[in-house]
Amino acid sequence: MGALIELDGIVRAFGGLRALDGVSLSIAEGEIVALIGPNGAGKTTLVNVVTGVHQANAGSVRFRGEDITRLSPDRIARHGIGRTFQIVQPFPHMSVAENIAAGARFAGGASSLAEAQARARALAAEVGLGDAVDRRAETLTLAKRKRLELAKGLAMRPRLLLLDEVNAGLNASEIDEALTLIRAIAARGITIVVIEHLMKVVLAVATRIVVLHQGRVIADGAPDVVVRDRAVHEAYLGQRYAASLGKVS
Amino acid sequence: MIYLQVLANGVVLGGLYACIAVGFSLVWGVLNVINLLHGSFIVLGAYVAFFSYHLLGLHPFLSAPLAGMLLFVLGFGLQGAIINRVVHAPVLMTLTLTFGLDLLINNAMLVAFKADYRKIVLEPPLGSIALGEVILPLDRVAVMVLALLLTLLLYQLLRLSRLGRAIVAMRMDHDAARLMGINVMRMSAVTFGIGAFMAGAAGSLLSIIYPISPLNSTLFLGKAFVICVLGGLGSVPGAMAGGVVLGLIESFSALWLGPEYAVTVSFVLLIVILAVRPTGLLGKRGFE
Amino acid sequence: MRDWAILAAGVTLFALLPLLGGNYALRLGTIFAMYAVLALSWNIIGGLAGYPSFATAAFFGLGAYASAILAGKSVPMLLAWAAAGIVAATFAVVIGLAILHLKGHYFAIASLVLAEVLRELTNSFADLTGGGMGLNLPVLRWTVGQEAQFFFFAMLVLVALTMIAVLLLRRSTLGFALRCIQQNEDAAVMLGIGARGCKAVAFMLSAVFVGIAGAIYASWVHYIEPGDVFDVLYSVKPLVMVLIGGIGTLFGPVIGAAVFLLLEEAVWRSFLTIHAAVLGGLIVLLVLFLPDGMLGSRKARLVWRG
Numbered sequence: 001m002g003a004l005i006e007l008d009g010i011v012r013a014f015g016g017l018r019a020l021d022g023v024s025l026s027i028a029e030g031e032i033v034a035l036i037g038p039n040g041a042g043k044t045t046l047v048n049v050v051t052g053v054h055q056a057n058a059g060s061v062r063f064r065g066e067d068i069t070r071l072s073p074d075r076i077a078r079h080g081i082g083r084t085f086q087i088v089q090p091f092p093h094m095s096v097a098e099n100i101a102a103g104a105r106f107a108g109g110a111s112s113l114a115e116a117q118a119r120a121r122a123l124a125a126e127v128g129l130g131d132a133v134d135r136r137a138e139t140l141t142l143a144k145r146k147r148l149e150l151a152k153g154l155a156m157r158p159r160l161l162l163l164d165e166v167n168a169g170l171n172a173s174e175i176d177e178a179l180t181l182i183r184a185i186a187a188r189g190i191t192i193v194v195i196e197h198l199m200k201v202v203l204a205v206a207t208r209i210v211v212l213h214q215g216r217v218i219a220d221g222a223p224d225v226v227v228r229d230r231a232v233h234e235a236y237l238g239q240r241y242a243a244s245l246g247k248v249s
Numbered sequence: 250m251i252y253l254q255v256l257a258n259g260v261v262l263g264g265l266y267a268c269i270a271v272g273f274s275l276v277w278g279v280l281n282v283i284n285l286l287h288g289s290f291i292v293l294g295a296y297v298a299f300f301s302y303h304l305l306g307l308h309p310f311l312s313a314p315l316a317g318m319l320l321f322v323l324g325f326g327l328q329g330a331i332i333n334r335v336v337h338a339p340v341l342m343t344l345t346l347t348f349g350l351d352l353l354i355n356n357a358m359l360v361a362f363k364a365d366y367r368k369i370v371l372e373p374p375l376g377s378i379a380l381g382e383v384i385l386p387l388d389r390v391a392v393m394v395l396a397l398l399l400t401l402l403l404y405q406l407l408r409l410s411r412l413g414r415a416i417v418a419m420r421m422d423h424d425a426a427r428l429m430g431i432n433v434m435r436m437s438a439v440t441f442g443i444g445a446f447m448a449g450a451a452g453s454l455l456s457i458i459y460p461i462s463p464l465n466s467t468l469f470l471g472k473a474f475v476i477c478v479l480g481g482l483g484s485v486p487g488a489m490a491g492g493v494v495l496g497l498i499e500s501f502s503a504l505w506l507g508p509e510y511a512v513t514v515s516f517v518l519l520i521v522i523l524a525v526r527p528t529g530l531l532g533k534r535g536f537e
Numbered sequence: 538m539r540d541w542a543i544l545a546a547g548v549t550l551f552a553l554l555p556l557l558g559g560n561y562a563l564r565l566g567t568i569f570a571m572y573a574v575l576a577l578s579w580n581i582i583g584g585l586a587g588y589p590s591f592a593t594a595a596f597f598g599l600g601a602y603a604s605a606i607l608a609g610k611s612v613p614m615l616l617a618w619a620a621a622g623i624v625a626a627t628f629a630v631v632i633g634l635a636i637l638h639l640k641g642h643y644f645a646i647a648s649l650v651l652a653e654v655l656r657e658l659t660n661s662f663a664d665l666t667g668g669g670m671g672l673n674l675p676v677l678r679w680t681v682g683q684e685a686q687f688f689f690f691a692m693l694v695l696v697a698l699t700m701i702a703v704l705l706l707r708r709s710t711l712g713f714a715l716r717c718i719q720q721n722e723d724a725a726v727m728l729g730i731g732a733r734g735c736k737a738v739a740f741m742l743s744a745v746f747v748g749i750a751g752a753i754y755a756s757w758v759h760y761i762e763p764g765d766v767f768d769v770l771y772s773v774k775p776l777v778m779v780l781i782g783g784i785g786t787l788f789g790p791v792i793g794a795a796v797f798l799l800l801e802e803a804v805w806r807s808f809l810t811i812h813a814a815v816l817g818g819l820i821v822l823l824v825l826f827l828p829d830g831m832l833g834s835r836k837a838r839l840v841w842r843g
Contacts, residue, residue, distance in 0.1 A: 051727065053727075072726075072731075072733075073726045073727055074726045074727075074728075074729050074730055074731045074732065075731075077726075077727055077728060077729035078729045083727055085724070085727075089721055089723060089724035089727075090721070090724070091716070091717055091720040091721050091724065091725075092720055092721070093720055094716065094717075094720065098713075101713075102713070102717050102725070102728050102730070103728050103729075105710060105713065106714065106728055106729035106730050107728055107729030108729075112710075113708075113709075113710055113713060152728065156728065156729065277642070281642070283642055283645075283646070331821065331825065334825055335824060335825070335828075338824075338828065339589070339641075340589055340641040340642050340645060341583070341589040341645070341776070342824050342828060344589065344642070344645055345773070345776060345777070345780070345820060345824055346820070346821060346824040346825070348773060348817075348820065349816075349817040349818070349819070349820025349821040349823075349824065350817060350821055351817065352813045352814060352816055352817025352820065353813075353814045353817035353818055353821070354817075355813065356811055356812075356813040356814035356817065357814060359810075359813075360810060360811060360814075471650075471653070474646060474650070478646070509661075510657070510661070512653075512657060513654060513657035513658065513661070516650050516653050516654045516657070517654055519646075519647070519650055520635070520636070520647055520650060520651070520654065523636060523639060523643055523646070523647045524635040524636055524639075524647070
């Protein structure tokens, strides 16, 4: 079976700074990939390039065999790539149901507003927002907004869902709930890429870890292998401290 | 050799235009307020010069600082009392507000001064000088030099003084500036006042070249717009570059198409530039 | 359902005006309908989509001239009016694709300048448009009373059509998409909304009825000149009306048009020389103290569009 999404030699520069310096990556259906790396490694930039927010300066992105490198973000969304934002982006004055319905109607294949609304209510219940369905998004707490963000992404019925730091700002029990959701999403057959800082989350859900550092992939493989990788330690801790860890691959 | 003359005309105009636009550019870039009153401020400055000349015998070049100070007070008051209240509102609101204020002030001018075009005719006239084949009317050259001087003074103020540093800080980030102890509300009023000062002084200088009437205010406002879009917002070099470019465009289009098309050409250019490169020639992103 | 009922009731009541008033009342009624068309149209791009447009005068003048020129070439009046709408709509789509990617201030400026450019161009192409001398429209062989009634009903039909379009839009997927765009355009795009196309359609809708209104106006007054129909006030007044009534609401523009017209008539009669100042003062007070308008609320408030 071919890869779901293939990145080949992606370069993205801002002025003189190369945020992505030749990233190549191939993800198969059904994987749950954790994309990790120190701050400034280029993780969000990578997601932005894949979703069409930024144009790659070089390289290509193929999704289900089709070249999507130059497509606009809305077309990419309709192709089946969904994405959540690190800083949540709801439609503040619209209700939870309407927010989710937006995801269902435009990329998610609902053929009418009524159908989209119905799907939205069902999804809201699934992610635990059932009782907040008619409340305006701006009245929700951060944790609920994150779930709304997730529900919107799900409503799009994507093949690939990119989750950008869904757990930032959440407390321990909220994170556990988020984890359960992520597993449930994967169980629906959606391929997931999570950008994460919390190793606890990464190790709990990921089938594969990709490590980005200064715009390049420095490690890519099964979790227990990657966590022992020397280069990864050096990237996070610097050479001095990595050496003192004593776990060398 | 007519091109050289047209070029010279354009550059001289340019210095003038820079002064017209720099106050407008500052307010837009720093406060994110499009001051639709700017044209009326310029005309007010011109009236100050007119009345000072006829009633006090004060030369327009000397009444420029006076006009500036009077307009500063007006601008400071307007921003402090009124415009400050809507700086956090959507774009639409501030635009509409300054439009309403301009209607008020323009109408007031019409009632007070009538729509008749006044002119200041200097006695004795300054004449012109010839540089090779190029003829330069001295009054325009003098205005250009003074306008540039004023603009450069502003530039130094922004770069070197504490006040200037505070204004630049606000331009970059209101909230950060507040955290640094800058009283944003008061600084906003000061900035708007400075913008008004430049407009008033420019109006005063212009009074010996352009006819003075409240009906001219949209003309100056339009030029200020185009210059800001051409040169980028909130920077003095931008206003100068934009001013010179507009001066050249107007001179050459007057030559090739006729003087009545100068305004149309500049507006069409405005739209084209906005469509293609909204950050202007010197591209400083002014709060998009 | 309720909205349709309100519309039907409103139109019916309004249509009774000729029975109650003389020509002066009809004239006011015609102007009110025209103002309502302009305000409702503006609300589509300014309120629903959230793009503060100052292009209304451009569309109005364009429609007026398109119709007047065609009428001069013996095109039947109603056909000329329809053509004017098409011209305005086409212009909106073309220009829209060039400037709708701009945000906030830049879009406002670009749209404001459109009317100026069109005005100058109209002045220049004097052979076609009569230039600064203006353009006369064919005189209709009706009595004053008949003309008054005819144009009143013409504007009434137009405002009814506009209102129907607005109601349909509001409930449609496009209307939903525009609301999403207004609240968070980046998020909207990421959810698969083709923002560029949606905005262009909204801009086009905000132009078509305005263009027809300009055409009807031209036929009504029999003589137009550039400075008159491209007057920037035709861009600002609808905005003020919508502000009075409440941005983004359905019937706010209509209420606002009525209130504005009443104020305008009262002020014009009493304070002719300072009517601009009074309008300015009204605007200032409105922005400072009633930014949500009469029908609006915190809920409907515009999100900062920077």
